[in-house]
Amino acid sequence: METIVHDHLYQEVADRIEQLIEKQSLKVGDKLLSVRSLSKEQGISLSTAFQAYYHLESKGLIEARPQSGYYVKFSPQHTFEVPTCCEPIDEALPVSLDEMITSVYYDLRSAKLTSFSLGAPHFSLLPAAKLKKSVMHSLNNSADSCLGYEHIQGNEQLRKQIARLSFNWGGTLSEQDVVVTAGCMEALSFCLQAVTNPGDAVAMESPTFYGIFRVMQSLGLNVVEVPTDPATGIDLNYLETAIARFNIKACLFVPNFNNPIGSCMPDDKKKKLVDMLAKKEIPLIEDDIYGEMYFGKTRPKTCKFFDKKGLVLHCGSFSKSLAPGYRIGWAVPGRFKEKVLSLKRMNNVSTNTLAQAAIAHFLQNGRYELHLRHLRKALHTQCLHYLQAITEYFPEDTKITRPQGGFALWVEMNKKIDGYRLHKRALKQNVGIAPGQIFSSQGQFKNYFRISYGQPWSNKVEHGLKILGELMKKG
Secondary structure: OOHHHHHHHHHHHHHHHHHHOOOOOOOOOOOOOOHHHHHHHHHOOHHHHHHHHHHHHHOOOOOEEOOOEEOOOOOOOOOOOOOOOOOOOOOOEEOOOOOHHHHHOOOOOOOOOHHHHHHHHOOHHHOOHHHHHHHOOOOOOOOOOOOOOOOOOOOOHHHHHHHHHHHOOOOOOHHHEEEEHHHHHHHHHHHHHOOOOOEEEEEEEEEOHHHHHHHHHHOOOOEEEEEEEOOEEOOHHHHHHHHHHOOEEEEEEEOOOOOOOOOOOOOOHHHHHHHHHHHOOOEEEEEEEOOOOEEOOOOOOOOOHHHOOOOOOEEEHHHHHHHHHOEEEEEEEEHHHHHHHHHHHHHOOOOOOOHHHHHHHHHHHHHHHHHHHHHHHHHHHHHHHHHHHHHHHHOOEEEEOOOOEOEEEEOOOOOOOHHHHHHHHOOOOOOEEEEEHHHOOOOOOOOEEEOOOOOOOOHHHHHHHHHHHHHEEEH
C-alpha cells in the first residue's frame, strides 16, 4: 500500500511540473528547485522528489547539470527537426567566397548591431579583472618587462600548463610536445604547410568554419568536402572512398563541437578515424578549439588521444575560452614538430611575450578550471534560451541542431529562402547572421545559416531573433 501511495505522489508532482513546462510558465533554461527544496515545499520525501525529477528527465523534459541542479530542457509544444546532412560534391576544388565572408565580418563591433555571427564568448563572460592582475604580475616580475622576444617554441611555463590541460582528455603531453602560436588559425596554417604541398587535396567536414577555407586558398590547396552528421560528425565510409579517389594527402577535422553544426564525434569513431588514416600514413590535423566547451559531465576525448604514430597534429587556443584578443594558441604536431618550428621561425620568430606570460600565470593559479565551469554553465543556459526563442519565433518548417557544446546553432530553412539574402536583409535591421554558403568551399547550404549563442540572453537578443523569424516568414 505504501508503494502505491509513493508512486502516486511522485507522478502527481511530475505531472504538475510538466504542465508548467507545457504552458511555458517554466521555459527552456529555467532552473528548477533543488531536490531538497522540492521535498520541503511539496511535503514529500527526498526519494519521492528525486523520482519525480528522474521521471521528467527520462521523458526528456528536464536535465541534470553537474554541480548545478535540474533545468528545463525543452517544451514538447515547440520542437524542430534536426537539419539534414549535406550531399557531397564529387570534386576536389579550390576556394572562392571572399565577398560573402567580407560582408559577414563588416562592422561587427557596431553597438547598434545584434550580432549572431561571431563564434566567441561575450566579454562579460570572461574573467577580465583576474586576467588584468595576471598581466600586471607578468610585467612586474619580468626582468625586461616582457619587452624581449620569447623562446620560439613558446613560454615554458605556458607550455607546461597546456600540457597539464591534456590530462582532461586523457593526454600525457610534456612541454616539449607543445608549440605556442598566435591563435589557432596560425597553428592550423603551420600544420597544413608542414604536411602538404600546393595542389594537394585535403579532406574537411562539410559544413565547416569559413576561416579555414581562406587558409586553404592562400596555400593553393584543394578541398574535398566530407558529409557530416549534425550529431556524430563525418561520414567515415565516404572519407575512406574519397581518400583513394582524390589522392587525399591530409585531413583537417573539428571532431569536438564542429563549427557551425556542433557535431561531436563519439570516441569510438575518433579511434576508427585515427586507425584508418594511420594505416595509410595520412596526417590528421585536429582543430580542438571547442573541446573545453562541453555541456555534459566529462570532456570528450581528442583524436590525439588515440594517436600511436605521431600523425595527429593537435591544435587548440584560448581564444574561445579565455581571451580572444590575446591571440594565444598552440599546436602539438607530433612527428612534424621540427617542420612546424621551422615555419614559425620563418613567419614570426616569436609569439606575443606578455600575453603568453599572463595566461601562464592565470593557469598556474588554478583560475582556469573555475572559469571554465562558469562559462560552460552560462553557454548551456544561453543555448537553451536561444532554442526556446527560435522555436517560438521561427517558421514551423525550420530545422535546428541540438549541440552538446560549443557556440553554434545550425539552422535549416525552407529551400525557397536564400541565407545570404536573409543576411543582407537582416543587416538593414541591425541583426547579423552567418549565411550557410560561407561554410562550404563551393557555396552549398544556400537555405542555411549559423547563429552563435555566445552573447548572453537579453531583450536585445530576443528582439533580434524575433526579427529573423519575421524575415524568414516573409520568404
